[in-house]
Amino acid sequence: MTILKKVKENLFLAIVALVYIAMFIINPTMGAASVKNSGYYIKEMLMIMPVIFILTALLDMWVPKEKIMRYLGKEAKAKGVFLSFVVGSISAGPIYAAFPMCVMLHKKGASIRNIIIILSSWAVIKVPMLLNEAKFLGPKFMAIRWVLTVIAITIFSWIAAKIIKDEDLPGEVLTQPGLHINRDACMGCTLCAKNYPEVFEMENKKAVTKPYEGLDLDMDKLESAIKSCPVKAISYNEGGEI
């Protein structure tokens, strides 16, 4: 990879580094103070970040999401709402990772309301994040904000479902036969490349498929790679059935 490409990919980091260099030339005391200020957050982050990632991954792995998702249809009222909160609260990954999963759920019959609940709770009420919030802002602060947020999401998802109809969502796009990776959803966890390195590889922190034509696909390995993807970004379409 060329240096220019690397700088382009980490443009923000490069800008911050430049400002620091300028700061140290113009005003070394302030530069030192900035590093010291950043040091506090780096220390705090290093103490909590590893556990948050591990806890998130463990929850994602152990809670039977597939089973829960079967109950998210329109008829499942209170139960569907409750389970949508559960799915959103335990899932791993940033909010944009939730988009493709929710589209898939909607195609399988989940209601608009439940999708909005999943998206919103995915964003604000992650369990490991609640622990982090309690650490820095106090358990009382966290608990009150959590309760209010759950109430707010319950109300506005109901309002939203009154405004948005199923037809407002874009229809299904016909896909070509073969393997597909939703690059917008991929968060670069590298699991697929580790599970089936003959077919998947990483490129610019995102998974891509290697040319696999003529290769005998090992369906077991492929299935385990598809299943392992935390954001369900991989799909396989067997030819001839479209």
Add this chain to the structure above:
Amino acid sequence: MDVFTLVVWVGTIAFLVFSFAKDKMKTKQALKMAFGMGKGMLASILSIIFAIGLILTIIPPEEIAKFLGGQSVLLATIGGALLGTITLVPAFIAFPLVGTLVGAGVSVIPSVAFLTTLTMVGVVTFPLEKKEFGAKFTAVRNSLSFLFAIVIALVMGVII
């Protein structure tokens, strides 16, 4: 390390041991996933932290508190909510940051509005969301989230 962090660590390690005893493969996958997620985010997290360090040196938290203290609460809250909408700071950096600000005397209400819109409303992710769900869905979800973030903040200001 404070008690709270310690409890989280102990709990997670216990969960990890239990998980490992039950299913080695699954646990290994989870660890790989955690490591992959962390590695992918490290560069952007570090640059955000250094940027925050810089900003807090140029504008100390006490100054921010003084400035916001002079404004009307409603205005400061809408400002906090707007700021949360346009910025992309990972939540686990936002909590210690807001902790610093509240400690320096910034009112709780704008801080809560900032925290809620930060994660729930996304201008940066808007095009992505629109592509997947259509313009109407995205506009309705984001604007309702924004409104309710302000409501949550105001109610919290009354309770705390």
